[in-house]
Amino acid sequence: MAESRRPRDEGADVVPIGTSGRPGRGTGRQRPSAAARNLAPQSRKGSVPRPVRATGPAAPGAQGPTPAPASGDATGARPAARTEERHPLAGIPVTDWLEAFQHAAVELFGDEWERRLAELMAFMRRRLTGDYTVDEYGFDPEVTERFLMAALRPIAQKWFRVEVRGVDNIPATGGALVVSNHSGTVPVDGLMTMVAVHDATGRFLRPLGADLVFKLPVVSSLARRSGATLACSEDAERMLSGGELVGVWPEGFKGIGKPFSERYKLQRFGRGGFVSAALRTGVPIVPLSVVGAEEIYPLVGNIPSLARLLGVPYIPITPLFPWLGPLGMVPLPSKWLLEFGEPIRTDEYDAVEAEDPMLVFDVTDQVRETIQQTLYTLLRERDSVFR
Amino acid sequence: MGRVVLVTGISRDIARRFARAAASDPSIDRVVGVDVVPPRGDIGEVSFVRADIRTPVIAKVLAKEDVDTVVHMSVIATPGSAGGRNTMKELNVMGTMQLLAACQKAPGVERVVVKSTTTVYGASSRDPAMFTEEMGPKRLPSSGYAKDVYEVEGYVRGFARRRPDVAVTMIRAANVIGPHVSSPITSYFRLPVIPRILGFDPRLQFLHEEDLLAVLRHAAVAGPPGTYNVAGDGILMLSQAVRRLGKPSVALPAVAVGRLGSALRQARMADFSPEQLGFLTYGRGVDTTRMRAELGFEPRFTTASAFADFGVSLGVSPRGPHGPAGPALAGVPSEARRG
Numbered sequence: 001m002a003e004s005r006r007p008r009d010e011g012a013d014v015v016p017i018g019t020s021g022r023p024g025r026g027t028g029r030q031r032p033s034a035a036a037r038n039l040a041p042q043s044r045k046g047s048v049p050r051p052v053r054a055t056g057p058a059a060p061g062a063q064g065p066t067p068a069p070a071s072g073d074a075t076g077a078r079p080a081a082r083t084e085e086r087h088p089l090a091g092i093p094v095t096d097w098l099e100a101f102q103h104a105a106v107e108l109f110g111d112e113w114e115r116r117l118a119e120l121m122a123f124m125r126r127r128l129t130g131d132y133t134v135d136e137y138g139f140d141p142e143v144t145e146r147f148l149m150a151a152l153r154p155i156a157q158k159w160f161r162v163e164v165r166g167v168d169n170i171p172a173t174g175g176a177l178v179v180s181n182h183s184g185t186v187p188v189d190g191l192m193t194m195v196a197v198h199d200a201t202g203r204f205l206r207p208l209g210a211d212l213v214f215k216l217p218v219v220s221s222l223a224r225r226s227g228a229t230l231a232c233s234e235d236a237e238r239m240l241s242g243g244e245l246v247g248v249w250p251e252g253f254k255g256i257g258k259p260f261s262e263r264y265k266l267q268r269f270g271r272g273g274f275v276s277a278a279l280r281t282g283v284p285i286v287p288l289s290v291v292g293a294e295e296i297y298p299l300v301g302n303i304p305s306l307a308r309l310l311g312v313p314y315i316p317i318t319p320l321f322p323w324l325g326p327l328g329m330v331p332l333p334s335k336w337l338l339e340f341g342e343p344i345r346t347d348e349y350d351a352v353e354a355e356d357p358m359l360v361f362d363v364t365d366q367v368r369e370t371i372q373q374t375l376y377t378l379l380r381e382r383d384s385v386f387r
Numbered sequence: 388m389g390r391v392v393l394v395t396g397i398s399r400d401i402a403r404r405f406a407r408a409a410a411s412d413p414s415i416d417r418v419v420g421v422d423v424v425p426p427r428g429d430i431g432e433v434s435f436v437r438a439d440i441r442t443p444v445i446a447k448v449l450a451k452e453d454v455d456t457v458v459h460m461s462v463i464a465t466p467g468s469a470g471g472r473n474t475m476k477e478l479n480v481m482g483t484m485q486l487l488a489a490c491q492k493a494p495g496v497e498r499v500v501v502k503s504t505t506t507v508y509g510a511s512s513r514d515p516a517m518f519t520e521e522m523g524p525k526r527l528p529s530s531g532y533a534k535d536v537y538e539v540e541g542y543v544r545g546f547a548r549r550r551p552d553v554a555v556t557m558i559r560a561a562n563v564i565g566p567h568v569s570s571p572i573t574s575y576f577r578l579p580v581i582p583r584i585l586g587f588d589p590r591l592q593f594l595h596e597e598d599l600l601a602v603l604r605h606a607a608v609a610g611p612p613g614t615y616n617v618a619g620d621g622i623l624m625l626s627q628a629v630r631r632l633g634k635p636s637v638a639l640p641a642v643a644v645g646r647l648g649s650a651l652r653q654a655r656m657a658d659f660s661p662e663q664l665g666f667l668t669y670g671r672g673v674d675t676t677r678m679r680a681e682l683g684f685e686p687r688f689t690t691a692s693a694f695a696d697f698g699v700s701l702g703v704s705p706r707g708p709h710g711p712a713g714p715a716l717a718g719v720p721s722e723a724r725r726g
Binding site: 127128129130131132133134135136137138140211212214215216217218219220221224225229230232234235238 | 512513516517519522585587588590621622623624626627628630631669672
């Protein structure tokens with residue numbers, strides 16, 4: 001059938017072979033009739049009992065029930081016995097492959113798939129040959145944007161349904177210090193803030209992390225790569241004077257490790273080191289209040305002795321962890337609200353005043369009060385933890 | 388009047404090359420090289436004096452040769468080359484003490500240049516991203532090269548206090564790298580498989596050997612007194628550096644890397660010092676603002692290009708292990724390649 005349509009290169013007389021359903025060749029049940037055999041040119045005699053492979057629609061039927069070769073000989077009417085095991089890919093032409101590949105590429109990358117694919121290949125090549133640059137803190141914007149942000153974005157949007165307010169308060173250019181409350185047992189709020197800031201403004205938030213972050217394997221290299229640096233005055237001032245948007249969580253471990261009963265009560269704001277850094281560099285302080293992070297892992301207990309043994313600030317016990325094992329590590333899907341408050345300007349003070357402890361305490365208290373009041377307002381607005 | 392420069396530790400390749408380069412400088416009259424063993428290579432016009440800087444003989448050399456500039460380059464990092472850790476400490480600390488004592492007694496000495504290293508800042512999880520010259524190590528080094536250098540710097544500062552008329556320039560060089568350098572870090576990168584510390588990716592900064600020679604010469608001729616960090620621009624992560632070399636690497640826990648290091652040291656395959664383990668865990672970056680603003684020195688190589696030059700000596704083609712922009716990229720529009 002397929003055979004009949006295909007032109008042969010034997011000269012003028014193209015002989016159609018096939019019986020169109022009549023008994024004889026092509027039914028797969030009998031040997032071709034003598035008439036049919038005579039129709040075939042002499043030169044092609046060898047190929048008369050055709051192997052069934054690649055004959056289009058006839059192939060599956062012929063392949064179906066394959067009897068044992070011995071019994072096939074006895075009945076004398078089983079060409080299927082002679083078939084080789086057909087490779088699953090052998091029958092698909094190259095053009096089909098290419099088409100499928102193109103479809104997949106369009107599905108994956110959209111209409112401009114060729115360009116996108118080339119970009120991806122170039123990206124992979126750059127990564128494999130180390131042909132990329134990091135800044136002096138070890139920040140790798142490419143990998144942060146492509147992997148970290150891409151992985152965290154669905155969590156922020158679908159799981160926590162992060163709602164961001166007051167984005168206009170983040171300066172579009174120049175150094176600024178975002179000061180936030182800290183909560184949630186595991187610093188997920190920092191990661192969500194990074195995603196929210198990047199998606200809202202296109203700027204990368206450079207977090208300042210505790211030295212524990214840089215002591216832990218894996219975490220330390222991830223932190224440096226995603227733009228974090230150590231929370232010390234040298235690094236803070238260096239980053240701020242370099243015009244970066246720096247994020248700081250002055251409550252530190254006191255904030256994330258506080259019991260659930262004390263949720264949304266701000267802890268002491270360190271020693272105000274972040275304020276002196278902002279005063280010295282004259283950058284605005286943007287207060288950020290995060291509601292929702294407290295409920296992701298409600299901390300109801302702590303194992304201080306084990307924590308001391310492991311050298312970490314606390315070992316959390318939540319209603320789910322460690323009881324449910326790894327499942328207990330899934331955060332509760334609370335609804336998050338992030339509100340950036342009005343920037344507190346520090347450029348009206350000169351750098352000498354950064355040395356005045358009273359001024360530093362005043363500004364610290366001002367930032368702390370702003371965040372605390374905003375937290376109360378947001379909590380009143382929220383009808384439920386999970387909606 | 389031209390200058391007379393005394394170079395210590397001339398048996399080592401980098402000091403010998405510095406001495407030769409200094410001898411060809413028009414503003415330098417004469418260069419005297421001092422060491423306990425004669426230098427192996429060609430020293431050109433440099434005159435060699437066999438003297439041990441750990442003994443008072445060095446004072447006589449200073450007086451006899453009428454030296455006005457001392458370049459101290461014999462603080463060594465590799466116990467293997469010195470013949471053991473004890474000898475290394477002797478050479479580094481006692482040698483510096485005797486040399487400085489001799490300088491203090493020599494009225495003719497006007498300028499002292501000491502080649503120090505950024506190892507003095509140590510490496511720990513509490514380090515700031517970039518060390519400036521005023522900062523010290525977060526934890527005092529307890530042993531090895533880092534401790535030697537820390538002590539040497541202390542003596543140099545003491546000398547600068549006692550002889551305020553002498554211009555003392557201390558060059559804190561980042562890890563020196565280049566085709567001819569044999570140091571703990573170059574032997575590390577020359578290993579066939581590079582062991583990394585699991586879960587850490589240190590930041591590295593390099594200084595090309597030619598830039599080291601240039602900055603020492605600059606300091607010996609015109610350097611203002613003070614302490615200066617000297618490093619190539621930019622940062623390389625260790626993972627990035629390994630990929631640029633196109634070498635396989637294996638990530639091991641810190642303990643295993645330490646064991647491997649001491650095994651390699653005993654097998655004399657690589658000088659893998661314990662303080663290098665800290666460096667390969669936490670890395671280090673130094674601020675070079677003062678190098679440009681006050682010392683007035685501009686390195687010719689960046690960290691990346693210095694490392695690339697070192698890679699060429701290991702047989703890596705300059706554009707990475709797969710040659711300049713592989714054939715797969717030939718059809719890619721240039722804007723896509725950038726994006």
